[in-house]
Amino acid sequence: MNRLEATRVLAASVGDAPIVASLGHPAYDLFAAGDRPQNFYTWGSMGVASSIGLGLAIGRPDLRVFVADGDGSLLMNLGSLATIGSTAPANLVLLVWDNAEYATTGGQPTATAGAADLAAAAAALGIASSVTVRDEAELRQAIGRAQAEPGPWMINAKVAESAPRAKPPLDCVFIKQRFMNAIGNPESATTGGAA
Amino acid sequence: MTTVASIAPAWATGVCAGLRAAGCRHVVYVPDNPLSHVLRVFEQEHRDVRLVLATREEEAFGIAAGLYLAGARPAVMLQSSGLGNSLNAITSLLLPYQIPTLMVISMRGDASEWNAAQVPMGRALPAILDAMGIPHLRVESAPQAEELVRQAAVTAFGTRTIGACLLARRMTSVRA
Numbered sequence: 001m002n003r004l005e006a007t008r009v010l011a012a013s014v015g016d017a018p019i020v021a022s023l024g025h026p027a028y029d030l031f032a033a034g035d036r037p038q039n040f041y042t043w044g045s046m047g048v049a050s051s052i053g054l055g056l057a058i059g060r061p062d063l064r065v066f067v068a069d070g071d072g073s074l075l076m077n078l079g080s081l082a083t084i085g086s087t088a089p090a091n092l093v094l095l096v097w098d099n100a101e102y103a104t105t106g107g108q109p110t111a112t113a114g115a116a117d118l119a120a121a122a123a124a125l126g127i128a129s130s131v132t133v134r135d136e137a138e139l140r141q142a143i144g145r146a147q148a149e150p151g152p153w154m155i156n157a158k159v160a161e162s163a164p165r166a167k168p169p170l171d172c173v174f175i176k177q178r179f180m181n182a183i184g185n186p187e188s189a190t191t192g193g194a195a
Numbered sequence: 196m197t198t199v200a201s202i203a204p205a206w207a208t209g210v211c212a213g214l215r216a217a218g219c220r221h222v223v224y225v226p227d228n229p230l231s232h233v234l235r236v237f238e239q240e241h242r243d244v245r246l247v248l249a250t251r252e253e254e255a256f257g258i259a260a261g262l263y264l265a266g267a268r269p270a271v272m273l274q275s276s277g278l279g280n281s282l283n284a285i286t287s288l289l290l291p292y293q294i295p296t297l298m299v300i301s302m303r304g305d306a307s308e309w310n311a312a313q314v315p316m317g318r319a320l321p322a323i324l325d326a327m328g329i330p331h332l333r334v335e336s337a338p339q340a341e342e343l344v345r346q347a348a349v350t351a352f353g354t355r356t357i358g359a360c361l362l363a364r365r366m367t368s369v370r371a
Contacts, residue, residue, distance in 0.1 A: 059264075185265060
């Protein structure tokens with residue numbers, strides 16, 4: 001299973017639910033799997049995709065919020081696992097596309113190429129529903145459980161690199177306003193308001 | 196009956212009132228000694244305000260961004276030293292996406308500081324905010340606190356910018 005194949009499994013499983021994607025290849029593959037307004041593509045802020053997802057999950061408990069993170073990104077913000085574990089939003093599903101490399105920057109190995117186990121870290125920091133999956137069938141099953149059972153969930157998907165060739169929209173404000181409109185929180189300038 | 200508000204420093208009750216008046220119902224924070232007064236007022240007097248503890252300031256800004264996408268008006272409370280931990284999320288997420296938040300910064304390194312390790316960032320902080328184009332104002336005394344915080348929040352959320360309120364140490368280090 002490469003990351004694009006895994007991303008397609010995710011996109012096909014979530015219906016209209018929002019997906020927050022970490023910068024670089026996770027965002028590129030989410031775009032390649034099918035652009036949709038409910039995709040929030042980050043273009044920077046490496047490491048904080050899971051934090052954005054946490055805030056969204058806290059603020060919109062009626063939505064199931066998915067995050068497509070990378071192993072290198074999550075390693076930059078491991079404290080996020082402790083915050084997710086202690087705030088325990090039932091509606092947050094953190095997926096990590098773990099290819100054991102910094103693929104966006106040239107393929108340098110990450111700590112998961114060695115001894116680091118991010119699902120074990122998530123469990124140790126309070127995310128009880130933490131699993132590692134290695135093929136599409138396991139991923140599909142884990143996402144199904146994460147939609148049916150209360151979270152927070154952490155699904156660490158071992159993936160191969162997929163060399164994306166397309167990029168999401170470059171306009172950050174467009175991404176934000178399209179996303180907020182799609183999930184029912186339009187900014188006033190996109191809807192008009194009282195005089 | 197003695198209420199928490201009556202024993203909390205007046206500046207702290209003012210900060211809480213200003214945030215609530217501006218519609219903030221979510222506060223993401225990394226702890227700080229003076230800010231503990233603000234947290235206690237929220238916990239005991241304003242249970243409608245959700246407090247979210249972050250492990251690090253950059254994480255707090257990410258959580259605040261998600262809260263904004265969810266339709267909330269988030270505030271981030273931090274010590275001045277924590278601005279250094281926040282710059283990447285501020286400059287590559289909140290600013291380019293025009294995601295507003297109100298920063299409430301407990302100052303170290305200004306008048307009455309005794310810890311040399313707090314001084315360089317405390318002194319540099321206004322210039323760092325200026326370099327990022329983030330408007331900031333200083334809250335120097337308790338009677339100003341509510342209105343200055345409210346005004347800063349109105350501007351931040353109305354114009355989709357980050358705003359910063361700097362709580363002067365000479366105010367926060369003296370008990371009311």
